[in-house]
Amino acid sequence: MSGIPNTVLCLCTVGVIALTGCGTPQYRAEKQHCEAEWMLKIPPVYRQEMVTQYKNEERPTGESICKTSGSVTRCKKIKETVSVPYLTVERVDIKKAQRNPQIVSCAARVCTKKYGNRDCKP
Structure with missing residues (x-):
């Protein structure tokens, strides 16, 4: 799984990592925004x-x-x-494990603020 963007992982029920393909369209939109933000804060470091x-x-x-x-x-x-x-x-990407929890947390925080729940369910 190199780079991961082309891979679809869905661990929504576990609540650990929610990558493309999980949750509501609203959640995916918020997560995508959070991902863009955290990619700037913790850029990938590949080896x-x-x-x-x-x-x-x-x-x-x-x-x-x-x-x-x-x-x-x-x-x-x-x-x-x-x-x-x-x-x-x-x-x-050796920074992925550090960045992904921040992305998930950011999406949950925004969803809770906008929709009253972590999953962005309207």
């Missing part, structure tokens, strides 16, 4: 870092399902999908 990613692979389980038709037996090996970690180098 290359090793990051663990995951890919799915099909692996045989060692089991088979066999069917006999007449004198012919055909067996199919059973496979399972496993998540395999691998390391990759990505461009990471």
Whole structure:
């Protein structure tokens, strides 16, 4: 997830980070305004870092399902999908963890002031 702008994460129910795609249109508008403000206050600082990613692979389980038709037996090996970690180098914003709580807090503060609730629900 390099840079994150192209990625859509939705953790609204957790209330930790609410990125693009979560909440009401009013919330997203306020959050976007807060994000622009906090990007100026805490600008991104990028560096290359090793990051663990995951890919799915099909692996045989060692089991088979066999069917006999007449004198012919055909067996199919059973496979399972496993998540395999691998390391990759990505461009990471090291200030993101410092900036995101400020953005979420700012949006909640503005929503509470304008709509009487943290979610900007009219």
